[in-house]
Amino acid sequence: MTAGLTLDTVTVRARGRTLLEGVSLRVAPGDFVAIVGPNGAGKTTLLRVALGLLRPDSGQVRVDGRDVSGLAPRERAALLAWLPQRLEAAEPITALEQVVAARYRFPESRRASEAAALRALAEVGAQDFASRPVTELSGGERQRVAVAGLLAQETPLVLLDEPANFLDPAQQLELYTRVGQLWRAGRGLLCVTHDVNVLTHARAPGTRAPRVVGLAEGRVVFDLDYDAPDLGEHLGALFGVRMHSTSVDGHRVFVGLPRGGGAP
């Protein structure tokens, strides 16, 4: 099967340092893969390499069976959408303009692009921002506009770098519920997050679990289902804490505690 995103023994070096070492990973349509790891583990580097923004020193990245570095910008935009970690808004374009820009690969009229962009803004409850300059929006509002851009791009693969950045708890819950809808609609999702607990919101009752991939010093150290009994143990080792797993209203949640402390 060639559809989806495949990283095959990818190694990236920069300034004499190894940022990724022999990373192999596959995100097929309908997969939800979360990447977790300490600061500086290489998570963003992994996304950049997957997007073809950074060339691996060795190994291969294939999207839909093709080397990502050989894709023309429009071809790549038809396959991969991404939400970067930092949302820079240098130009005072409106939220609508920004989401329209996410449609550039579609051979369609301006009117059709605007209609699709407005639908996407409405889906994330950001229709009221449509005519406001993005430079005047709060971090959370800007994040919702960026998510509308992801929806408007209509790609089979979506890459997210800490999408809950800047969002309050209610917005985080909503965002991950929406991410879950994209997942169940058959998109392949690769999502960097510092907080595994948000993944529980992406899940509908009775559906399968997201995969959680641990990255440490540029290497994959585990690849487990969110339901795996030993996930807490692996997360604890990854972050250097004691990770307690519990259940709240049927949602599995993890709580990091200092090592050597007593039972909670």
Ligand SMILES: Nc1ncnc2c1ncn2[C@@H]1O[C@H](COP(=O)(O)OP(=O)(O)OP(=O)(O)O)[C@@H](O)[C@H]1O
């Ligand atoms: N172009 C570069 N040249 C040299 N070092 C780099 C370059 N890009 C990233 N790094 C280093 O590679 C390491 C991994 O960076 P990366 O941004 O991928 O980490 P991360 O896991 O996303 O971290 P965070 O959780 O803090 O966002 C860091 O130590 C960073 O300083």
